[in-house]
Amino acid sequence: MKRKYLMTPGPSPVPSFVREALSREILHHRTDEFRAILKEAHEGLKYVFCTQNPVLVLASSGTGAMEAAVSNLFSPKDKVIAISGGKFGQRWADIGKAMGLDVIEMNIEWGTAPSVEGLKSLLDKNKGVKAVLTTLCETSTATVYDIEAIAKLTKEKDALLVVDAISGLGQDRLLTDEWGVDVVVSGSQKGFMLPPGLAFISVNKRAQELMNSSGLPKYYFNLKKALKSYEKDDTPYTPAVSLVVGLGEALKYIKEEGIQKRWERFEKMAAATQEAAKALGLELFSQRPSSSATAISVPSSIKSTDIVKKMRKEYGISIAAGQDDVKDKIIRIAHMGWINEQDLMMCFSLLEKALNDLGHKFKAGASVARLQEVLYG
Amino acid sequence: MKRKYLMTPGPSPVPSFVREALSREILHHRTDEFRAILKEAHEGLKYVFCTQNPVLVLASSGTGAMEAAVSNLFSPKDKVIAISGGKFGQRWADIGKAMGLDVIEMNIEWGTAPSVEGLKSLLDKNKGVKAVLTTLCETSTATVYDIEAIAKLTKEKDALLVVDAISGLGQDRLLTDEWGVDVVVSGSQKGFMLPPGLAFISVNKRAQELMNSSGLPKYYFNLKKALKSYEKDDTPYTPAVSLVVGLGEALKYIKEEGIQKRWERFEKMAAATQEAAKALGLELFSQRPSSSATAISVPSSIKSTDIVKKMRKEYGISIAAGQDDVKDKIIRIAHMGWINEQDLMMCFSLLEKALNDLGHKFKAGASVARLQEVLYG
Numbered sequence: 001m002k003r004k005y006l007m008t009p010g011p012s013p014v015p016s017f018v019r020e021a022l023s024r025e026i027l028h029h030r031t032d033e034f035r036a037i038l039k040e041a042h043e044g045l046k047y048v049f050c051t052q053n054p055v056l057v058l059a060s061s062g063t064g065a066m067e068a069a070v071s072n073l074f075s076p077k078d079k080v081i082a083i084s085g086g087k088f089g090q091r092w093a094d095i096g097k098a099m100g101l102d103v104i105e106m107n108i109e110w111g112t113a114p115s116v117e118g119l120k121s122l123l124d125k126n127k128g129v130k131a132v133l134t135t136l137c138e139t140s141t142a143t144v145y146d147i148e149a150i151a152k153l154t155k156e157k158d159a160l161l162v163v164d165a166i167s168g169l170g171q172d173r174l175l176t177d178e179w180g181v182d183v184v185v186s187g188s189q190k191g192f193m194l195p196p197g198l199a200f201i202s203v204n205k206r207a208q209e210l211m212n213s214s215g216l217p218k219y220y221f222n223l224k225k226a227l228k229s230y231e232k233d234d235t236p237y238t239p240a241v242s243l244v245v246g247l248g249e250a251l252k253y254i255k256e257e258g259i260q261k262r263w264e265r266f267e268k269m270a271a272a273t274q275e276a277a278k279a280l281g282l283e284l285f286s287q288r289p290s291s292s293a294t295a296i297s298v299p300s301s302i303k304s305t306d307i308v309k310k311m312r313k314e315y316g317i318s319i320a321a322g323q324d325d326v327k328d329k330i331i332r333i334a335h336m337g338w339i340n341e342q343d344l345m346m347c348f349s350l351l352e353k354a355l356n357d358l359g360h361k362f363k364a365g366a367s368v369a370r371l372q373e374v375l376y377g
Numbered sequence: 378m379k380r381k382y383l384m385t386p387g388p389s390p391v392p393s394f395v396r397e398a399l400s401r402e403i404l405h406h407r408t409d410e411f412r413a414i415l416k417e418a419h420e421g422l423k424y425v426f427c428t429q430n431p432v433l434v435l436a437s438s439g440t441g442a443m444e445a446a447v448s449n450l451f452s453p454k455d456k457v458i459a460i461s462g463g464k465f466g467q468r469w470a471d472i473g474k475a476m477g478l479d480v481i482e483m484n485i486e487w488g489t490a491p492s493v494e495g496l497k498s499l500l501d502k503n504k505g506v507k508a509v510l511t512t513l514c515e516t517s518t519a520t521v522y523d524i525e526a527i528a529k530l531t532k533e534k535d536a537l538l539v540v541d542a543i544s545g546l547g548q549d550r551l552l553t554d555e556w557g558v559d560v561v562v563s564g565s566q567k568g569f570m571l572p573p574g575l576a577f578i579s580v581n582k583r584a585q586e587l588m589n590s591s592g593l594p595k596y597y598f599n600l601k602k603a604l605k606s607y608e609k610d611d612t613p614y615t616p617a618v619s620l621v622v623g624l625g626e627a628l629k630y631i632k633e634e635g636i637q638k639r640w641e642r643f644e645k646m647a648a649a650t651q652e653a654a655k656a657l658g659l660e661l662f663s664q665r666p667s668s669s670a671t672a673i674s675v676p677s678s679i680k681s682t683d684i685v686k687k688m689r690k691e692y693g694i695s696i697a698a699g700q701d702d703v704k705d706k707i708i709r710i711a712h713m714g715w716i717n718e719q720d721l722m723m724c725f726s727l728l729e730k731a732l733n734d735l736g737h738k739f740k741a742g743a744s745v746a747r748l749q750e751v752l753y754g
Contacts, residue, residue, distance in 0.1 A: 014403045023400035026391045026572050028695055059438050059574050061615040067597045098596040195403050197436050197574050197617030219475040220444045238438040240574030318405055
């Protein structure tokens with residue numbers, strides 16, 4: 001019976017005060033008691049999303065909210081640009097195609113962030129693009145995109161901006177209203193410190209108007225219906241009650257620390273992780289590293305999946321390997337939600353041991369020394 | 378701080394051994410440990426669904442699985458019959474229309490079950506009907522439909538049969554394979570003794586074949602993808618991990634008692650509830666009462682919503698009023714999932730008190746005496 005440590009970029013650990021909330025006696029969802037909890041959750045979500053617009057709570061994984069964005073905003077053959085620089089950008093393209101949209105894929109190299117100039121010329125070349133679908137933190141490469149600059153461009157070009165912030169929200173800065181992001185999607189199991197099973201989606205006025213002309217079929221994810229229920233702190237279909245109760249506790253915690261302080265703390269944890277990797281003679285995989293997770297290239301003599309297996313089996317620590325083409329080439333260490341500085345210390349102490357066992361040479365203790373400096377120096 | 382008793386037809390109470398499971402440390406879903414739990418859940422679901430075919434687990438409310446059935450089996454303009462004798466039969470019609478199907482509504486009076494003869498002539502009149510969409514227990518009227526007879530008919534007529542068993546499964550008999558029901562949909566928060574947030578859908582070979590020609594857009598609820606993952610005890614998108622862990626415990630409990638014994642026990646509880654209502658001079662609303670819940674007409678001098686409010690406010694007991702047209706005319710008492718004989722005793726003891734306060738005349742203790750006889754006599 002080994003103690004287990006989850007340091008994967010989702011699911012991320014669920015703190016005990018949230019787990020306690022999940023285990024409470026079930027409430028009926030059509031009661032004043034539950035509506036008060038949902039109302040507070042709505043307010044807390046607006047705080048984390050940095051928006052004054054409604055943030056809807058759906059009973060689904062984050063992918064459900066991505067589909068909801070597409071099926072509620074668009075009509076078949078609508079032209080959209082999907083920025084694909086990893087598994088989750090690709091998902092936007094896949095959903096768009098499944099819904100019959102005319103998807104222009106902006107494929108960029110994994111580990112890079114989209115160039116705003118490149119996006120601008122793509123928008124100039126393709127007249128009538130209705131929206132740009134992209135990602136805050138592309139989880140598969142641990143890369144954060146410059147959403148502020150992209151939002152400035154899409155506003156100029158009169159295209160809607162839809163951002164998947166499933167893994168990034170809470171760690172990577174996203175000033176939804178200030179930057180003018182129209183739709184933001186997130187999920188419960190990353191920065192929100194909950195089990196998976198809830199998705200969130202914020203929609204501004206412009207997006208709400210666009211919903212009126214959408215011609216795609218939808219029922220469960222009908223956001224116009226959800227918006228109507230939202231006004232009464234209700235949901236059109238049975239909500240995932242226990243997860244919403246847990247969400248209340250998680251949001252209370254986030255508000256207490258403050259979103260600004262959290263951003264700064266995760267930025268520091270990300271910087272420390274980057275420096276610790278370099279201290280082991282490793283290179284960062286991402287050219288624009290996220291504050292939510294760090295992707296590290298492993299020496300070509302070692303398969304990253306071997307590191308992951310060793311860490312999990314021998315030390316109980318779960319980190320992630322890569323996905324698809326970079327499956328064996330990178331490891332990803334999360335610093336999101338409930339993961340903290342002490343976890344990083346422990347993780348690198350044992351990552352050193354694993355790397356050493358697998359034949360990689362470096363000065364023992366180097367990464368931990370660097371973590372100490374950056375985090376507490 | 379009053380103790381609270383949930384006797385509504387969903388959500389129904391969650392036992393402590395399930396709530397404990399919900400509060401465990403989170404597992405990563407792409408691990409052997411979680412796959413083993415999901416595998417056991419798959420087996421347990423097949424047992425409760427009485428099927429050898431796959432039962433898929435979705436992260437959504439039951440309505441999500443209803444949409445999944447429609448969007449995966451059909452194409453726009455496909456002709457289907459939706460039997461609507463209450464709020465949830467109506468939902469089949471609404472989903473079908475939202476997806477662009479040619480929906481023939483078989484509207485029957487609330488509280489009645491569909492006549493198989495009536496359905497037969499509707500099928501004879503409308504050539505090319507692809508499927509019949511109906512309900513095991515129509516929750517809004519607490520009426521159970523004769524799915525065995527309907528299945529015999531749809532097989533004869535070569536139409537697919539799709540059954541919403543969200544509130545009925547586990548209490549009302551449903552022999553999916555033996556009767557030849559092609560698709561069965563259910564949800565977590567009724568007979569399965571879990572919080573809401575999971576949906577289940579069983580699909581037989583015939584339904585799986587039909588999926589190949591479906592022309593409706595889908596992504597999150599793509600069942601062909603889900604079936605592929607099912608083979609590896611996996612899910613295409615992040616599952617609602619904590620609820621699946623809870624499901625494992627609930628299924629263990631159901632298996633231990635045995636589904637046959639549970640059917641018999643709930644049949645007895647339903648009979649006792651019916652008799653207790655009659656002992657108070659009240660009439661049953663449903664002409665074919667379900668084993669999952671009982672709908673009782675209240676005297677015309679009393680609004681059922683007043684009974685419900687009084688029961689909740691003064692005694693902490695939640696029962697349900699009616700919905701839509703019968704909102705003020707009926708009360709609904711659930712006997713499903715974790716609700717047991719003792720709960721019924723307590724519920725009727727205080728229902729008597731509430732009815733008496735509201736001016737209804739009967740012999741005090743009459744319903745409880747009748748419950749004693751039927752349940753333990």
